[in-house]
Amino acid sequence: MKFFSKMRGGGLSPPAVGFSEIIWSWLGAFLGISAVAFLNYNLFSDTDLIFIIGSFGASAVLIYGAVRSPLAQPRNLIGGHIISAIIGVIAFKLFNTHLWFASSLAVATAIAAMHATKTLHPPGGATALIAVIGSQKIHNLGFYYVFIPVGAGAVIMLIIALIVNNLCKTRKYPEFWL
């Protein structure tokens, strides 16, 4: 019965953040995503290069919206994306004939690898998955996927996070680098 009683929760829900926190989160995310989206749609639109992937939206939640979270620190942001990207590409290359397997293997292994390397970053799971279920354009990138869009995008968003989060008086970013 303990199994079911654990599902009841019973803990308290944390309080909501203040108004200024909401504004700063919005501003950071707007600028961070602007940077990679502008590169993607305006500067490199005629090339085969991709600068934005869906998992950046999730990273934005963490690095602009939950600045103090261990999951949002540079080590996790960069490390989590890159490690997961490598795993995603390998999973696709090895098992692209069985996409269901490549998908689950990519995400599960990415989580395990991020845990093992202390780089857990939830959007990493999406980065690994996108390497498998993404467009032809993504698949054509092969291991370049790890550098562009993933590595480059993560670094650009990190730079914006360093600027915006430290302009805010009540914020400090990062908590730690490594």
Place this chain on the structure above:
Amino acid sequence: MKISELNRHSVGVTNEDIIQAMKKISGYLDITPSDFMEVYQVAYTHAFERLTSSIKAQDIMTKKVIAIDEDTSPIDTVKLMARHNISGLPVLNKKNKVSGIISEKDFLKQMNTLKQPSFMNVILQCLESKGCIALDLKKLSARDIMSSPPITIEMNTPVLEVANLFESHNINRVPVLDKHLNLAGIIARSDLVQAFC
């Protein structure tokens, strides 16, 4: 209950305190109140143990110990205890080693025939008989009254252990012995209170 356990249960921070603190700290904290509570309790216990194990018996003991030898008469013993306003003292044998401890409790034990030595039982016995039952003690010496063998500790025994010893043996003072097992000091419950506060 051991002191360390006692503290774990009475850390005293409520969920409400944590919620208020989380509201006060600007920025989104990626934890639930129960995360904090768990971290806090473990950290508190850790800090408590670190502090209490860093304080040793020798840091809080009273070095000037009032002691008697085994042949001391009850009158002299009682006089000494009354004069110094203490409720117990160590008894030394001829080789100057602690051979026992005499406390109020030991006197009560001698004075009443009932199993439960208590002040009220002694008064009861006094009221029921006509004389003072303490008179029977006159022919005894410290050797006959003391509790022996004594519970003792070493100079570097952590204070936390001393506290638990008091609790488990239900005693109020304990002699501290040096390397050569000679009396170096004594710790009473009141010394502990000061160490913890």
